[in-house]
Amino acid sequence: MTESSPRLTNLPAWKKLQAHYDEISSLHMRELFANQPNRFEEFSITLDSLFLDYSKNRINPKTIQLLTELARECRVPEAINSMFKGEKINTTEDREVLHTALRSDIDKPFIIASGDDVMPEIRAELEKMKRFCDAVHSGENTGHTGKTFTSIVNIGIGGSDLGPHMVVNALKFYQKDLDIHFVSNVDDADIAETLKNLNPETTLFIVSSKTFTTWETLTNAHSARDWFLQSGANQTALSKHFVAVSSNIPAATAFGITEENIFEFWDWVGGRYSLWSAIGLSIALAVGFDRFSELLAGANSMDKHFREVPLERNIPVILALLGIWYTNFFGADTQAIIPYDQYLQYLPAYLQQADMESNGKHVTKGGEEVDYSTGPIIWGTTGTNGQHAYFQLLHQGTRLIPVDFIAPVESLNNIGIHHRLLIANFLAQTEALVRGKTRAEARATLEKSGLSEKKIEEILPHKVFPGNQPTNTLFYQKLTPHNLGTLIAMYEHKIYVQGVIWDINSFDQWGVELGKKLARVIYDELGDGIPVRTHGQSTRGLINYFKEKSPKKS
Numbered sequence: 405m406t407e408s409s410p411r412l413t414n415l416p417a418w419k420k421l422q423a424h425y426d427e428i429s430s431l432h433m434r435e436l437f438a439n440q441p442n443r444f445e446e447f448s449i450t451l452d453s454l455f456l457d458y459s460k461n462r463i464n465p466k467t468i469q470l471l472t473e474l475a476r477e478c479r480v481p482e483a484i485n486s487m488f489k490g491e492k493i494n495t496t497e498d499r500e501v502l503h504t505a506l507r508s509d510i511d512k513p514f515i516i517a518s519g520d521d522v523m524p525e526i527r528a529e530l531e532k533m534k535r536f537c538d539a540v541h542s543g544e545n546t547g548h549t550g551k552t553f554t555s556i557v558n559i560g561i562g563g564s565d566l567g568p569h570m571v572v573n574a575l576k577f578y579q580k581d582l583d584i585h586f587v588s589n590v591d592d593a594d595i596a597e598t599l600k601n602l603n604p605e606t607t608l609f610i611v612s613s614k615t616f617t618t619w620e621t622l623t624n625a626h627s628a629r630d631w632f633l634q635s636g637a638n639q640t641a642l643s644k645h646f647v648a649v650s651s652n653i654p655a656a657t658a659f660g661i662t663e664e665n666i667f668e669f670w671d672w673v674g675g676r677y678s679l680w681s682a683i684g685l686s687i688a689l690a691v692g693f694d695r696f697s698e699l700l701a702g703a704n705s706m707d708k709h710f711r712e713v714p715l716e717r718n719i720p721v722i723l724a725l726l727g728i729w730y731t732n733f734f735g736a737d738t739q740a741i742i743p744y745d746q747y748l749q750y751l752p753a754y755l756q757q758a759d760m761e762s763n764g765k766h767v768t769k770g771g772e773e774v775d776y777s778t779g780p781i782i783w784g785t786t787g788t789n790g791q792h793a794y795f796q797l798l799h800q801g802t803r804l805i806p807v808d809f810i811a812p813v814e815s816l817n818n819i820g821i822h823h824r825l826l827i828a829n830f831l832a833q834t835e836a837l838v839r840g841k842t843r844a845e846a847r848a849t850l851e852k853s854g855l856s857e858k859k860i861e862e863i864l865p866h867k868v869f870p871g872n873q874p875t876n877t878l879f880y881q882k883l884t885p886h887n888l889g890t891l892i893a894m895y896e897h898k899i900y901v902q903g904v905i906w907d908i909n910s911f912d913q914w915g916v917e918l919g920k921k922l923a924r925v926i927y928d929e930l931g932d933g934i935p936v937r938t939h940g941q942s943t944r945g946l947i948n949y950f951k952e953k954s955p956k957k958s
C-alpha cells in the first residue's frame with residue numbers, strides 16, 4: 405500500500421475477515437478436522453525436502469481464500485516483484501533490499517531498477533571469500549609465527565553475529581577442524597572467557613560490522629587487538645590475524661586492517677539479512693566454501709518458490725497470513741518457534757532480530773500511526789527442553805500462542821532410540837495442543853484409576869486441556885546446508901509479507917537509535933566522581949547510586 409491507499413482496516417478483505425472471524429473463532433479444531441476430510445492434504449505444501457503442514461490452525465478453506473484476498477488487496481505480489489527487481493523498498497533509508505541477489509544464480513545477471521547488474525561485485529567478493537577460506541584450510545595462510553590457524557573469533561553484534569552464529573552452530577556436524585567463537589556482548593566477560601583458552605599465534609579474528617561504528621563491536625575488537633599485541637606480536641603481525649567484513653572500508657582500514665583483508669558488502673544488504681554476504685565468512689571457514697554455497701543454493705530455491713508460486717501454495721505467504729490471522733484477529737501477542745533439532749538451538753534468537761527488528765514498527769511507510777498490531781514477540785527454545793519448562797502454559801494457560809514446530813525426518817547422528825523418541829514427542833505435542841482433553845475424556849481417565857467420586861470432582865478441572873492451540877509443523881529431510889538455507893529464507897520472506905500487509909518498512913531499525921545515543925551521554929557521565937543533576941529522577945538516582953558504589957580508583 406502507499407500513502408494514498410486505504411488503511412488496512414478499511415480494506416474490503418479485512419472487513420470480510422472480521423465477519424469471518426466472528427463466524428469461526430469459537431469453533432474447535434476437532435470440528436474443523438471433522439468437517440474437512442482432506443484437510444491434511446489441502447493444508448500442506450512441499451518444497452524440495454521441506455514439508456509444511458498447516459492443517460492444525462483455526463482456519464477453514466474460506467479463511468485462506470479471504471487471507472489471500474487481503475494479500476492481493478495489499479499488493480503482496482507486486483511487493484514481491486519490487487524486492488526482486490531491486491526497487492528502493494527500504495524507503496526511510498532510500499535503499500534497495502537485495503539479500504536475494506547474494507544467493508541468486510551465480511552465472512546470471514541480477515539487474516536492479518537503476519539498470520545496474522549487481523552480480524559482478526557479488527561474484528568478485530564470493531571468489532575472494534573462497535580464496536581466503538581455501539588458503540586458511542590448506543595452511544597456506546598461517547599466523548605470524550607460521551603456525552596453522554586453529555581458532556576463529558567472529559566479533560560482531562546483531563546481524564553481524566546472530567545469523568552466522570546460528571548457522572555455524574546449526575552446521576556443526578559438517579565443521580572442519582577449526583574451533584569457531586562468537587564475541588558479541590560488550591560485557592567484558594564475553595571476550596575474557598573467549599580469549600582465556602586461545603593461543604594468539606593460532607587465532608584469526610574477523611571483525612564483522614557493516615557500519616564499522618558499532619560501539620560494542622569496536623570495543624571488543626580493540627580489546628582483542630590489545631590481547632594479541634600483548635602476546636609480543638607486532639603491528640605487522642596484526643595484518644595476518646585480523647580481517648574485517650564491512651561496508652565502511654575507510655573505518656576498517658583506520659582500525660589497522662589491510663585493504664586486501666577487508667571483505668566488502670553493500671548498503672543494500674540489511675544487517676539482519678547479511679549472513680548470505682561476506683558476513684558469512686565465519687560460516688564458510690567453519691564448513692568450507694562449497695557448503696556455504698549449498699546454503700546459498702537452498703535459500704535461492706526458496707526465493708524462486710516465493711517469486712513464482714501462487715499465494716495459495718506459497719509457503720512464506722501462507723505462514724505470514726496465518727500470523728496476521730492470529731495477531732490481528734485473535735489478538736495473539738507472541739509467536740513461538742520450537743525446533744526439535746538441537747542444531748537449531750539458536751534459531752529462535754536469530755529470528756527474534758530478523759522478525760522483531762523488522763516488524764516492530766508503529767507507523768506506516770507513509771508515517772501514520774497504525775491502528776492495528778504489528779510484529780509479534782518471537783520466542784522459543786528447543787524441544788524437548790521446552791516441554792519441561794513452559795509447555796504447561798501452552799497446554800493449560802489462558803493465552804493463544806501460535807507455535808511453529810520444526811524437525812528433521814532423519815537424524816545426523818542416529819544413536820539408539822533418540823531420534824524416534826524426539827519425533828514421538830514432537831508429534832505428540834502438536835496432537836495434544838490441537839485436541840486437548842475434554843471434561844468427559846478427563847473424567848473417563850480418572851474413573852479408570854478408581855478414585856472416589858468426590859476426589860474426581862475435585863481434580864477434574866485440573867485435568868482438562870482446552871486444546872485448539874494453533875501450530876504449524878515443518879519437516880525437512882535432514883539438516884544440510886541446503887535445507888537450512890531454505891528454512892532461513894522462508895522466514896525472511898514471511899517477515900517481508902507481513903510487513904507489506906501492515907504497510908510498514910521492514911528494513912529500517914530507527915528504534916535502536918535512542919538507547920545508543922543516551923548510552924553515549926551516560927558513558928561520559930559515569931567517568932568522574934561528581935553526582936549528575938540531569939536526567940529523570942529514576943535514571944539520575946541510578947547513575948549516582950552506581951557512581952557511589954563503584955570501587956574508587958586509587
Ligand code: F6P
Nearest residue numbers: 562563564613614615618675916
Ligand atoms: O543496533 C542494531 C543494528 O544496527 C542491527 O541492525 C545490526 O545488525 C547491528 O546493529 C550491527 O550493526 P553493524 O553490523 O553495523 O555493526
